[in-house]
Amino acid sequence: MSSGLPAGVSLRAEAAWLDAADQLAGVRDRFVLDETTVYLDGNSLGALPATVPDRVADVIAREWGELRIRSWTESGWWEAPERIGDRIAPLIGAAPGQVVVGDSTSVNVFKAVVAAVRLAAADSRSRSRSRSRDEILVDATTFPTDGYIAESAARMTGRTVRPVAPAEMPGAVGPRTAAVLVNHVDYRSGELYDLPAITAATHAAGAYLVADLCHSAGALPVGLDEHGIDFAIGCTYKYLNGGPGSPAYLYVRREHQPRFDSPLPGWNSHRDPFAMTPDYAPAEGPARGRVGTPDILSMLALEAALEVWQDVDIAAVRTKSLAVTDFFLRCVEASAPAARVAPLTPADHTRRGSQISLRCADAKRVMGELIARRVVGDFREPDVLRFGFTPLYTSFTDAERAARVLGEVVS
Incomplete structure (x- = not known):
């Protein structure tokens, strides 16, 4: 320009x-926006889209205040996690039916990392390999929570965490690697890492890639489908402007969905949630990434916020x-x-x-x-x-x- x-x-x-x-x-x-203020903190909390206040007021006064429980069906509350996921999908380079909205970024990191490790373990068993994939590579510069979650996932799955600088990941991933967790953009420096190259090296080694898109979604093209990324997570309150604490999202590549084994199986991700059976049967598609009852107020505020992307x-x-x-x-x-x-x-x-x-x-x-x-x-x-x-x-x-x-x- x-x-x-x-x-x-x-x-x-x-x-x-x-x-x-x-x-x-x-x-x-x-x-x-306040025209007397220069606001350059949208990488922490995006500005308020003008469509949100009236939409939230309607949700509270009419959908909750008048329709009450009927809004789960009549106002589309039940389908909101997948519907809003499909609104986010084109912003991160994903086709419909692969993104579900709900829970926090931290919770979704946990789901994705454990699911990736379980996929790698299943691959090893199916190929009768004696050596298990016993390590998780983690971005050494990552936002602290991602590291904490990876350590917990490693303890739960019997793996170890190995911190690696993103630039060194393509050469560090190997036959012992089960999963790689990397940020697309460094939260401190703003550096953009080569996600396609890291993904290609991960796949060449037979491992699975989990991408944290918190500082890239809504600011630059990501290309999840194009680059074959396995799992991705991200918040919606930064460049997607969903509001403080707005729900995060989880991307599960379509080919992995039938084998996506969530460590947090909840009634909302059950194939027949209202059957209330004691045995768990996972839903099809991205709904398999759901856990409990969606946080409807903030979720519908996010849906209204995403209207600013029309024709962008x-x-x-x-x-x-x-x-x-x-x-x-x-x-x-x-x-x-x-x-x-x-x-x-x-x-x-x-x-x-x-x-x-x-x-x-x-x-x-x-x-x-x-x-x-x-x-x-x-x-x-x-x-x-x-x-x-x-x-x-x-x-x-x-x-x-x-x-x-x-x-x-x-x-």
């Missing part, structure tokens, strides 16, 4: 020109993401002393998600001052400033103002 402006034009003027040419600029109006091309989102983060880096370079802030996020587009992380010696104080001046990002210990760029509503003017205020604070 080149400006084409003559040399010497100010960054503020260039930002205005880029906003005027931005094909996604109109989508910003679909959100509730995820490829255009990626183009905007790279353009606005490039522009922000240029503005930071022009505004802030290099001795005070240094980019942590790779400049290479093939290795960048949709956030920019900067190293800053007193990051906590600096972020506090930025927020006081109505530029909202966040920080991670010990010295990382994080700025999340949500292409649906972050403008180039936002990027220029944030960098300019950052320069004032650190100078």
Whole structure:
């Protein structure tokens, strides 16, 4: 997204020109935003879509208040986990019938990792292999919860966890590997990892890949079906704007669904849930990933939030993401002393998600001052400033103002 402006034009003027040419600029109006604030924390909590308040009010007043129990059938509550999963599917490169919404990201990581280990064990038995696949490879830079869950899954299944840097995973996976758990985008640095290459190496070794998409879904193309990824999980309150604590999702590749052995079989994932039988018979399709009663209020808020994606091309989102983060880096370079802030996020587009992380010696104080001046990002210990760029509503003017205020604070 080149400006084409003559040399010497100010960054503020260039930002205005880029906003005027931005094909996604109109989508910003679909959100509730305070125009006096630059909000660059959508990688932690997305902004409120304008369609959500009225929808939630209707769910509470009419579907719950008037229809009550009838809404499970008359308002489509029962089918919501799969219906909303199909709304998310195209945003992560999946065909319908492979995504189910519900539970938290942590719970879904547990389901996916244990299911992957069980698939690998079944493969070994069917091929009469004497050596079992006794290790789970985990992204060494992962969000802490993923590591905690992997350790618990390993204890439960008699495996061990081996932390490996994502760049080294293709060479580390081998005949002992049952499953690989990797983040698509690093939550600290914003680095985008080569998920297709890691998946290909995992499959070549006979193991299964579990991808955490929390920091990529809704910000860039993922291509789950295209790249043969086995399982994927992710939250919906970041770039998907589903609201605080909105339910997560679980992707189970279609070919694995008949053998998906969830460690959390609940009545909602039973083939005949209302039969209330003591024996468990798993449902067909993505419903096999359900557990208990869906959290309907937050689930239907998420469904309304996903309406902002109507007519939005995820490829255009990626183009905007790279353009606005490039522009922000240029503005930071022009505004802030290099001795005070240094980019942590790779400049290479093939290795960048949709956030920019900067190293800053007193990051906590600096972020506090930025927020006081109505530029909202966040920080991670010990010295990382994080700025999340949500292409649906972050403008180039936002990027220029944030960098300019950052320069004032650190100078």
